[in-house]
Amino acid sequence: xxxxxxxxxxxxxxxxxxxxxxxxxxxxxxxxxxxxxxxxxxxxxxxxxxxxxxxxxxxxxxxxxxxxxxxxxxxxxxxxxxxxxxxxxxxxxxxxxxxxxxxxxxxxxxxxxxxxxxxxxxxxxxxxxxxxxxxxxxxxxxxxxxxxxxxxxxxxxxxxxxxxxxxxxxxxxxxxxxxxxxxxxxxxxxxxxxxxxxxxxxxxxxxxxxxxxxxxxxxxxxxxxxxxxxxxxxxxxxxxxxxxxxxxxxxxxxxxxxxxxxxxxxx
Amino acid sequence: xxxxxxxxxxxxxxxxxxxxxxxxxxxxxxxxxxxxxxxxxxxxxxxxxxxxxxxxxxxxxxxxxxxxxxxxxxxxxxxxxxxxxxxxxxxxxxxxxxxxxxxxxxxxxxxxxxxxxxxxxxxxxxxxxxxxxxxxxxxxxxxxxxxxxxxxxxxxxxxxxxxxxxxxxxxxxxxxxxxxxxxxxxxxxxxxxxxxxxxxxxxxxxxxxxxxxxxxxxxxxxxxxxxxxxxxxxxxxxxxxxxxxxxxxxxxxxxxxxxxxxxxxxxxxxxxxxxxxxxxxxxxxxxxxxxxxxxxxxxxxxxxxxxxxxxxxxxxxxxxxxxxxxxxxxxxxxxxxxxxxxxxxxxxxx
Ligand SMILES: Cc1cc2nc3c(=O)[nH]c(=O)nc-3n(C[C@H](O)[C@H](O)[C@H](O)COP(=O)(O)OP(=O)(O)OC[C@H]3O[C@@H](n4cnc5c(N)ncnc54)[C@H](O)[C@@H]3O)c2cc1C
Numbered sequence: 195x196x197x198x199x200x201x202x203x204x205x206x207x208x209x210x211x212x213x214x215x216x217x218x219x220x221x222x223x224x225x226x227x228x229x230x231x232x233x234x235x236x237x238x239x240x241x242x243x244x245x246x247x248x249x250x251x252x253x254x255x256x257x258x259x260x261x262x263x264x265x266x267x268x269x270x271x272x273x274x275x276x277x278x279x280x281x282x283x284x285x286x287x288x289x290x291x292x293x294x295x296x297x298x299x300x301x302x303x304x305x306x307x308x309x310x311x312x313x314x315x316x317x318x319x320x321x322x323x324x325x326x327x328x329x330x331x332x333x334x335x336x337x338x339x340x341x342x343x344x345x346x347x348x349x350x351x352x353x354x355x356x357x358x359x360x361x362x363x364x365x366x367x368x369x370x371x372x373x374x375x376x377x378x379x380x381x382x383x384x385x386x387x388x389x390x391x392x393x394x395x396x397x398x399x400x401x402x403x404x405x406x407x408x409x410x411x412x413x414x415x416x417x418x419x420x421x422x423x424x425x426x427x428x429x430x431x432x433x434x435x436x437x438x439x440x441x442x443x444x445x446x447x448x449x450x451x452x453x454x455x456x457x458x459x460x461x
Numbered sequence: 462x463x464x465x466x467x468x469x470x471x472x473x474x475x476x477x478x479x480x481x482x483x484x485x486x487x488x489x490x491x492x493x494x495x496x497x498x499x500x501x502x503x504x505x506x507x508x509x510x511x512x513x514x515x516x517x518x519x520x521x522x523x524x525x526x527x528x529x530x531x532x533x534x535x536x537x538x539x540x541x542x543x544x545x546x547x548x549x550x551x552x553x554x555x556x557x558x559x560x561x562x563x564x565x566x567x568x569x570x571x572x573x574x575x576x577x578x579x580x581x582x583x584x585x586x587x588x589x590x591x592x593x594x595x596x597x598x599x600x601x602x603x604x605x606x607x608x609x610x611x612x613x614x615x616x617x618x619x620x621x622x623x624x625x626x627x628x629x630x631x632x633x634x635x636x637x638x639x640x641x642x643x644x645x646x647x648x649x650x651x652x653x654x655x656x657x658x659x660x661x662x663x664x665x666x667x668x669x670x671x672x673x674x675x676x677x678x679x680x681x682x683x684x685x686x687x688x689x690x691x692x693x694x695x696x697x698x699x700x701x702x703x704x705x706x707x708x709x710x711x712x713x714x715x716x717x718x719x720x721x722x723x724x725x726x727x728x729x730x731x732x733x734x735x736x737x738x739x740x741x742x743x744x745x746x747x748x749x750x751x752x753x754x755x756x757x758x759x760x761x762x763x764x765x766x767x768x769x770x771x772x773x774x775x776x777x778x779x780x781x782x783x784x785x786x787x788x789x790x791x792x793x794x795x796x797x798x799x800x801x802x803x804x805x806x807x808x809x810x811x
Contacts, residue, residue: 209616209733209753232734290582291468291591299465320614321594323582326550330463330586335666336550338579351670356575357494357637357679358487361548362671369667376727376734410467417468417591417628424620426613431764433782438789444765444781445797453742453763454685454709456802 197250197345197367199241200301201274202312202328203234205258205265209317230265233313233375240343240373241311242273242381248345251275255300257285257293263396270391271383277396278304284401287413290319294327296411299404301332308367309350314339314374322372329370336370337363341377469589470627474567474606477629480506481566483516483557483584484529485576491528494572494637501640502570503533505601505608511567512536516560518553520546522655530651533643538564539655544665552664554580558587566630568601568608573634581634591625592632597639608633616733616756638681638739680729685711685742688731688758689719692747692768693787696724701791702746708798714738714758716748732757746787750775767791 207226241252254269256262257280266277280300288296301307310332312325322338329336337343337352341360344351350369354361355377401408409415436444448454471477482502484495499515506513515529517539526537540556557580561569569584571577573595585592598611598620608631610623625631680686687706689698699713706713714731715724731738733753743761747768748754755778758764766779767790776782783790 289591290594291586294582294586295465295467302465319594321582322578323585323592323594326579327582327586329550330554330583331465333463336579336583337667338550339575354575359672359674361669362673363667364670365667406465407467415467417470418593418623418625421622421624423614424622426618426620428759431778431780433766433776433779436781436783438783438785438793441783441790441793442797442800445794445801448742448763449801454798 197244197248197309198307199244199250199252200304200307200310201234201238201241201252201254201269202297202310202325203238203254203256203265203269204231204313204316205229205256205262206231206316206318228261228264230268231313231316231318233315233317233373235313235380236375236377237311237313237371237373238269238272238274239378239380240340240371241309243378244309244343244345245273253278253304255297255304256280257288257296260398263398266396267388267391268383270394270396271388272381273387276394277391279396279398280400280404281398282400282411284408284414285412287416288411289416289418290321290323290327291417292411292415294324295331295406295415296404297324298328298331299406300399301328303399303404309345310334310368310370312370312372314372325370325372332368332370334368334370335365336372337365338372339374340371341374343371343373463586463589466589468591468628471590471629474627474629477565477567479512479514479564479566479568481514481516481561481564481569481630482534483569483571483577483580484525485572485574486517486519486525489521489524491525491532492572492574493642494574494577496532496642497637497640498570498572498635499529499532499534500643501599501635502568503643505568505599506535508601508603509606514538514564514566516557517655518545518556526651526653526655528645530649530653531645531647533646533649534651536652537655539653540658541655542658542660544660545658547669548576549665549667549669550579550583551666552660554583554587555661555664556658557584561588561630567606569630569632570599571632571634573636577634581632585632588630588632590628590630590632592634593623593625594634596633596635599633599635599640607631616752617759675728680712680714680731681736681738683712683738684740685709685744686714686731686738686740686758686761687711687744687746688714688716688748689725689746689787690716690748690754691718691722692749693719693724694747698747698787699725701788705744705791705795705798708795709742711740711742714743716754745775745779746791748775749773750778
């Protein structure tokens, strides 16, 4: 029986192109191109690596505006079999709680699943909280911040990147995995799969399809609200020009200020 | 298991009292980022004259409970079992949420480490409340007892203040390395309630089968970081940087392309997709100063840029700008530091 894999992805504004409006101090997303969140590309690649070795069926699930179907098609062009876009005005303005709930409701509707993948976090929100939230709603275990994942003898083995080392974890499906940004090299789309993806198309599910109340999702269903946004003052720096011949003076100055320590090394 | 269920506003938020801090542990000790949570947790608890309660989940908790008391925690709540020896998300989240439902805290803080973030939103969902991720400024409105959770967004350019007014507890994860570790003192009062628990076998669904400790010194721990970019031109450039770093008691960092071409390991990468460092001194050698690199080092106390291009973007992020070839500047730095050390050595010995 094929492994049922779900990959949760998000379309985000290209972080290289995002600008902050100097007057309103809000994000000027209009100017930025929309791209597939980079860590999600790594999550998809981790799923595809499993599919390369074990018979698998990959479904992409994403919550977003109608145009986010582009990001889903891109994933299908790389080898995902099915794409579902959760789109509804009611979903807008969601914090991590209702985002997780909406995704979990969709996955529940899909039926059987073995492994759910997600990127470690998105570049536009950087919480890393949605994946674990989904696992909680579904009542399954999780392996987060993985830099490699393999499927072996019916188990998922993930190497987690922690602050002080690599933790190797084994879990039996169903399990949710989040994948570190940059942990693998995502493959390219193939022309053939791209054409297939366009033929297959992306399914659109609205709130109605999920069968949960409108008050539970989007802004209404969000326990947190943003009260204010302030520009973080960048430290002003002098950029004092120093020539190579003045380096001796610079070193003395830094040593004088205690920035660099001159303790004689213990022999 | 929570099931598909919404977040619910709390009926009587006034009944929710005290600040909870979840303590992460390693080999029988509380990790540094969790001690930082004791510091900020105590600070906000005192502002509203409430208690700081620390949550411990693990095995043999007594020494860690004692340590928590020394750092200023008023009460420790613990769930202890050999089955909890290793970090496992489901049982850890279960006991944290159980303590919440019993004790009704107003605020719940966790360090935003990987394990901390792994747990936080699961605990929030179990408690049907919200959580603000990766805060760098945390305060409390003393009258309303509302947590003011501030987090940087949009590549650290903006600070967003996020409130969770109607749900309890008000949860936040807080960025490691930002808040101060409080002073430890013996003889502080700390009530301890550590329970031997029998873990429901259905909660044990993963197993830690190995751990490889980091061999490399973590660049985020270093006081001085000497970083190199493509401007070094060759792999050997990093040996020169290594020499300078050694002379300064620092470590070597790198731009992403320098890692990508294989001159140095990815553990050294500074920036958006690498590590964020905040050393006392950051030296950027042959690095152009693109935004993705800058976010990883702009919080350094002092920045020295070495770049042969007079118009390099890095200049405006620097306190000192050495507009020259790295291979002229770095050996000179090494020479001058050795010279100064030599002088000092003479002073000591005479
Ligand atoms: C999604 C994304 C994430 C990214 N994440 C990161 C990240 O985490 N970290 C990161 O660093 N980058 C990251 N980047 C890449 C980033 O945009 C830049 O490309 C990168 O920082 C440039 O590296 P560099 O400064 O080493 O190289 P270059 O931009 O090529 O700069 C080399 C510099 O060296 C100078 N130079 C050349 N020869 C000499 C010499 N002999 N002496 C002195 N100076 C010399 C040149 O004047 C130039 O300024 C990311 C990019 C993307 C798209």
